Amino acid sequence: MDIKQTLTKDISSAFSALFSTGLEAKDMAIQPTRREFNGSHTLVCFPLARLSKKGPEQTAEALGSYLKENSSLVKAYNVVKGFLNLELTNETWLKVFRSIISTDDYGQLPTSGKEMMVEYSSPNTNKPLHLGHLRNNFLGWSVAEILQATGHKVHKVQIINDRGIHICKSMVAWLRYGEGETPASSGKKGDKLVGDYYVMFDQHYREEIAELEAGGMKKEVAEKEAPILKEAQALLLKWEQKDPEIYKLWEQMNQWVYAGFEATYEQMGVDFDKLYYESDTYLLGKDEVLKGVEEGVFYKKEDGSVWVDLTDEGLDQKLLLRADGTSVYMTQDIGTAILRFRDFPGISRQIYTVGNEQEYHFKVLFIILEKLGYSWAKECYHLSYGMVDLPSGKMKSREGIVVDADDLMQEMMDTAEEHTKELGKIEGLSDDQATHLYYNLGLGALKYFLLKVDPKKRMLFDPNESIQFQGHTGPFIQYTHARISAILRKSSQLGIEPSLDSTEGLELHPTERDIINTMNDFESKIKEAAESYSPDVIGQYVYDLAKEYNRFYQEVSIFNEENELALRFRVALSAVTARIIKKAMGLLGINVPDRM
RNA sequence: GGUUCCGUAGCUCAACUGGAUAGAGCAACUGCCUUCUAAGCAGUAGGUUGAAGGUUCGAGUCCUUCCGGAAUCACCA
Numbered sequence: 001m002d003i004k005q006t007l008t009k010d011i012s013s014a015f016s017a018l019f020s021t022g023l024e025a026k027d028m029a030i031q032p033t034r035r036e037f038n039g040s041h042t043l044v045c046f047p048l049a050r051l052s053k054k055g056p057e058q059t060a061e062a063l064g065s066y067l068k069e070n071s072s073l074v075k076a077y078n079v080v081k082g083f084l085n086l087e088l089t090n091e092t093w094l095k096v097f098r099s100i101i102s103t104d105d106y107g108q109l110p111t112s113g114k115e116m117m118v119e120y121s122s123p124n125t126n127k128p129l130h131l132g133h134l135r136n137n138f139l140g141w142s143v144a145e146i147l148q149a150t151g152h153k154v155h156k157v158q159i160i161n162d163r164g165i166h167i168c169k170s171m172v173a174w175l176r177y178g179e180g181e182t183p184a185s186s187g188k189k190g191d192k193l194v195g196d197y198y199v200m201f202d203q204h205y206r207e208e209i210a211e212l213e214a215g216g217m218k219k220e221v222a223e224k225e226a227p228i229l230k231e232a233q234a235l236l237l238k239w240e241q242k243d244p245e246i247y248k249l250w251e252q253m254n255q256w257v258y259a260g261f262e263a264t265y266e267q268m269g270v271d272f273d274k275l276y277y278e279s280d281t282y283l284l285g286k287d288e289v290l291k292g293v294e295e296g297v298f299y300k301k302e303d304g305s306v307w308v309d310l311t312d313e314g315l316d317q318k319l320l321l322r323a324d325g326t327s328v329y330m331t332q333d334i335g336t337a338i339l340r341f342r343d344f345p346g347i348s349r350q351i352y353t354v355g356n357e358q359e360y361h362f363k364v365l366f367i368i369l370e371k372l373g374y375s376w377a378k379e380c381y382h383l384s385y386g387m388v389d390l391p392s393g394k395m396k397s398r399e400g401i402v403v404d405a406d407d408l409m410q411e412m413m414d415t416a417e418e419h420t421k422e423l424g425k426i427e428g429l430s431d432d433q434a435t436h437l438y439y440n441l442g443l444g445a446l447k448y449f450l451l452k453v454d455p456k457k458r459m460l461f462d463p464n465e466s467i468q469f470q471g472h473t474g475p476f477i478q479y480t481h482a483r484i485s486a487i488l489r490k491s492s493q494l495g496i497e498p499s500l501d502s503t504e505g506l507e508l509h510p511t512e513r514d515i516i517n518t519m520n521d522f523e524s525k526i527k528e529a530a531e532s533y534s535p536d537v538i539g540q541y542v543y544d545l546a547k548e549y550n551r552f553y554q555e556v557s558i559f560n561e562e563n564e565l566a567l568r569f570r571v572a573l574s575a576v577t578a579r580i581i582k583k584a585m586g587l588l589g590i591n592v593p594d595r596m
Numbered sequence: 597g598g599u600u601c602c603g604u605a606g607c608u609c610a611a612c613u614g615g616a617u618a619g620a621g622c623a624a625c626u627g628c629c630u631u632c633u634a635a636g637c638a639g640u641a642g643g644u645u646g647a648a649g650g651u652u653c654g655a656g657u658c659c660u661u662c663c664g665g666a667a668u669c670a671c672c673a
Contacts, residue, residue: 031612044615046653056653082653083616124673166673305671314599315669322671329673359600360668386601387667394666423635441635453609456601458666460608465622470635472609472621479635487632521612528612540610543620554628554637574632596635 003073003088003096003520004030007041010071011063017070018062019052027051032517038078039085040517046082056082094503097516101500101576107522107583112151115346118144120353121158121270125257126166127195129264131388131403131461132355132395135450138589139385140353141270142451142535145587150530155344156273159336162254163279164329168235170194171249172228173201183256189406191260194253195397202398204228233324240326267409269443269589274343276336282327285335288372289320297371308368318364333365334372341376349379351533356384356456383533386458388450403463412442412467419469425596437593441475444590448474451588452539472543474590477581480546481592484578487558489594491571494559498572506565511552512573518545522580526587535588542584549577 008025015023029044045060052059057079064077064084076087100106120140123129129137141156148154174181174197183190205228212222223229238246265271289306292298298308298320306321320330340350352362362382369377387394395402416438420426426434449467453459469475491498508516521541529537558574561567582592 029615031615034616036617042616046615049653081616126673161673164673303671319671324671326671328671355667356601357667358673361673389666419635423633425633425635449608457609458602462608465607468608468622468635470622473635475635476621479633483633483636490632536610540620547620550636551638553632557632559632595633 003041003092007071007073007086010067010073011043014063014066014070015048015052018066019054019059021051023048023051033085037080037083037085038076039087040513041086041088043084043086044082045084049082060084090506090508093508093513093516094500094506096520097573097576098500100516100519101572105583106576107526107580107587108149109151109523109526111153114151114348115153115155115344116147116349116351117155117157117340117344117347118147118351118353119157119159120144121265121272122161122354123261124161124164124166125191125194125254126170126198127397128189128191128260129405130395130397131405131408134268134405134408134446135385135388135459136353136355137265137268137270138447138450139455139535140351140383142538142588143351143353143383143533145589146526146529146533146535146538149526149587152530155347156271157276157340158272159276159278159281159332161278161329161332163239163250163282163332164327165232165236166198167250167253168232168239169201170197171235171246171253172232173197173204174253175249176204176228183259189260189263190256190258191264194257194260199398199400201228201232236326237324264405267406267443276339278332278336281335281339282332283335284339285331285333286321286327288334288338289331292320292372308364308371310364310367313367315360315364315367320368330361330365330368333361334368337365337369337380338374341374347376347379349381350376351381351383353383353385356386358382359384383455385455388459388461391460391462391464403461409443409446412446413438414442415466416441416445416469416475419475420596429595437596440591440593441469441478441596444474444478444585444592445469446474447588447590448477448539451535452543454536455534474585475596477542477546477585478590478592479596480549481578481581481585482594482596483553484549484574484581485594487571487574488578490559496568496571498575499568500572503565503569506563506569509552509556511548511555512570514548515545515552515573515577518548519576519580522584529587538584538587542581542588545577545584546581549574 007030008028011028012023027047029047031042031044033039033042043060043063045056048059049056054062060079060082064079067074067086068077073088073092074086075089078085118140121133121137123133144154144156177200178197181193183193186193205226208226208228209219209222212225213219217225235246239250289298293300293306298306300306303323304325305319305323307317307319309317311317318330319328321327337350341347354362359382366377366380369380390401390403392401420437420441429437445467452472525537525541529535556570558567558570561570585592
């Protein structure tokens with residue numbers, strides 16, 4: 001049953017009975033009662049005064065007294081200024097709890113019939129994944145899970161930016177300086193190896209610019225004329241012409257990167273239903289752009305480059321094809337979007353999980369798609385999230401100021417191991433179990449840290465202040481689950497059934513009511529998280545639930561309880577709490593252990 | 597310079613979309629393990645929500661101006 005809905009109905013009829021005028025749900029502000037007052041639900045009566053033609057306090061008083069007499073939910077009320085605080089009956093809470101416990105897979109909403117696509121990750125293949133990618137992957141993956149929980153069919157995809165000038169830079173450096181190095185020959189992870197050459201390219205590029213400048217060339221010219229850059233551009237051209245040798249090298253280096261990425265994804269615990277490769281989609285994009293030229297949507301300059309004029313939309317002119325005919329980022333994104341809607345004609349939403357530095361890009365992309373006549377363009381949504389900053393500012397992969405994803409995950413696991421051993425909690429665990437636990441705790445701490453913040457906001461990561469395992473963290477919530485698991489183990493040993501066959505005369509403890517109240521919010525929180533694409537809503541929610549459970553755990557004894565009914569109820573309450581924690585954390589991609 | 601976003605406790609983040617005395621965690625301090633896991637619980641202290649105006653019963657939230665910061669405006673991705 002839905003408390004709020006029933007309450008709304010009761011208030012509405014109370015209002016018309018008392019003031020002989022209707023009150024609609026949208027005019028009612030029901031909010032949680034603040035901790036310092038009695039009650040669980042609060043009706044804000046200031047806006048009602050206008051309709052009741054009484055003062056807010058009198059209105060609240062009249063409503064409260066009427067509800068107490070006539071609503072089956074309301075046990076007591078109190079009025080503080082214009083706020084009507086309502087206390088609900090035990091039976092109401094038990095009813096709510098009974099309905100939750102008997103709902104299979106509570107937190108999974110009925111199917112909506114809608115189909116959506118979520119893109120995330122989408123790295124370039126010229127450098128390894130870093131902390132920013134972790135936020136991206138965890139966010140996109142979690143949003144996909146949350147959408148699934150609200151009943152949508154979801155496709156998780158990514159576009160692998162496997163072609164373009166960036167990968168050519170790594171290739172040039174490898175050709176020049178690599179001496180045939182391979183992951184096998186050097187023992188380096190493939191993505192790391194290719195990334196090293198990207199950095200190397202940049203170093204030599206800078207050196208060449210400096211040399212040219214020393215020779216009297218202007219900086220801007222030097223930046224364009226540096227031989228190593230010219231080489232990279234030539235390579236890109238050759239690649240687009242499918243030069244066999246270049247193509248082979250390109251495939252080779254990408255394979256190294258993919259192998260490296262795969263290991264990283266595995267560790268991150270993210271997956272994809274379908275991969276798109278830029279090398280497969282850019283030609284389609286190119287065709288579309290050329291078609292657009294014929295239709296007069298785009299225009300060609302004298303040098304052969306293709307542009308779109310968006311000055312009518314208050315934007316600029318934007319390049320779609322270079323003078324030498326090679327594609328830019330926008331070109332392939334046009335192709336990719338079209339291909340996706342061809343592959344999945346049923347999708348009603350295409351979500352791009354990409355950093356907010358690309359807001360302009362997506363604005364332009366969506367306008368272009370609309371100009372090209374695709375009606376689904378309006379279903380495209382840029383899930384724009386804030387950057388992860390270091391104390392020194394923005395991460396710069398070219399300058400090596402990055403937090404590497406693999407390293408960070410490893411550090412988290414090491415820290416988890418340290419903490420666990422310090423606390424003496426590895427007794428009775430096999431090596432395998434222990435390793436597994438460190439993984440779950442380390443990744444749990446990391447994921448929770450990155451997901452608990454509103455995605456739209458920029459966030460700070462200080463590598464020197466390692467991620468906590470206490471307080472508002474993943475491990476705190478995991479710990480709560482492990483605690484409950486211990487209780488459930490014991491209760492099953494004792495043969496206690498968590499049943500609710502009879503709850504006659506069962507008086508709930510305030511902490512128990514709080515827990516049920518919070519449990520009752522779960523599904524609306526999932527909806528809220530889905531509508532705003534914000535896993536942090538779930539993160540905050542599950543933290544609150546764990547916090548409330550721990551309060552209960554501290555104040556109320558389970559196995560010393562003499563009343564059989566109360567004992568069984570508490571075991572049941574614990575079991576359901578654990579279930580919700582597991583489900584909610586699962587939506588964030590975090591595993592919860594049974595012991596820790 | 598144009599556009600967009602942000603500014604909340606020493607630090608990292610919340611605040612139910614305009615509602616009560618702005619909440620958590622970390623750091624600091626005080627209690628609580630002979631009792632279901634102390635990675636926990638309870639408490640103390642910490643704030644003129646960047647500043648000034650305005651809108652109204654009521655503003656961290658909406659409007660205006662100012663200050664400070666970020667992103668973007670590429671034949672980069």
